[in-house]
Amino acid sequence: NAGVTQTPKFQVLKTGQSMTLQCAQDMNHNSMYWYRQDPGMGLRLIYYSASEGTTDKGEVPNGYNVSRLNKREFSLRLESAAPSQTSVYFCASSPRTLISYEQYFGPGTRLTVT
Amino acid sequence: AQSVTQLGSHVSVSEGALVLLRCNYSSSVPPYLFWYVQYPNQGLQLLLKYTTGATLVKGINGFEAEFKKSETSFHLTKPSAHMSDAAEYFCAVRTMEYGNKLVFGAGTILRVKS
Numbered sequence: 001n002a003g004v005t006q007t008p009k010f011q012v013l014k015t016g017q018s019m020t021l022q023c024a025q026d027m028n029h030n031s032m033y034w035y036r037q038d039p040g041m042g043l044r045l046i047y048y049s050a051s052e053g054t055t056d057k058g059e060v061p062n063g064y065n066v067s068r069l070n071k072r073e074f075s076l077r078l079e080s081a082a083p084s085q086t087s088v089y090f091c092a093s094s095p096r097t098l099i100s101y102e103q104y105f106g107p108g109t110r111l112t113v114t
Numbered sequence: 115a116q117s118v119t120q121l122g123s124h125v126s127v128s129e130g131a132l133v134l135l136r137c138n139y140s141s142s143v144p145p146y147l148f149w150y151v152q153y154p155n156q157g158l159q160l161l162l163k164y165t166t167g168a169t170l171v172k173g174i175n176g177f178e179a180e181f182k183k184s185e186t187s188f189h190l191t192k193p194s195a196h197m198s199d200a201a202e203y204f205c206a207v208r209t210m211e212y213g214n215k216l217v218f219g220a221g222t223i224l225r226v227k228s
Binding site: 004033040041042043044045048058059090092102103104105106107108 | 155160
């Protein structure tokens with residue numbers, strides 16, 4: 001099993017450009033998540049999908065959109081990138097939304113917006 | 115308000131010394147508690163978790179943590195630090211009070227001196 005995979009690993013965008021970050025998991029997990037990691041702030045939840053066909057906002061959703069394409073894939077889209085979106089983005093998955101289940105993380109996408 | 119506090123953004127220990135990373139949380143309902151480790155340029159990996167039952171939990175790589183309800187704490191310890199323990203450590207909490215979402219502390223960078 002590859003676990004959680006993310007593409008690309010690195011990306012540089014100019015302000016106003018758009019892009020989609022891809023995430024896939026092969027563990028048959030129901031729930032998937034997108035986080036951003038900024039120095040000194042831990043990880044903050046952007047959006048999550050409790051199950052295929054549903055998505056919900058997290059703590060910092062502004063400027064982002066998501067698509068749960070199928071059970072395996074959950075993409076994050078930046079429609080018009082801003083320097084404030086420079087960050088490391090992590091995708092995660094878990095078997096259920098029940099609170100006892102831990103989340104499994106991908107390797108991250110390092111995004112710079114100039 | 116929900117919060118997870120990790121005391122000390124940087125902790126430095128000598129190889130072979132005790133590692134103690136502190137985590138306190140605020141919640142009026144029973145929490146589920148996690149410690150994750152992040153090695154440079156990698157995703158997060160689960161070290162250990164507390165859900166119910168025994169309050170002292172053991173994880174990978176010789177780490178353990180104790181849930182103390184009266185102190186709302188979940189400190190991470192390891193009796194003898196190894197150079198390979200150098201990484202960033204995140205405490206995370208899930209409770210119904212947090213909307214069943216995983217809330218992360220800001221992280222503690224552990225440095226191990228030879």
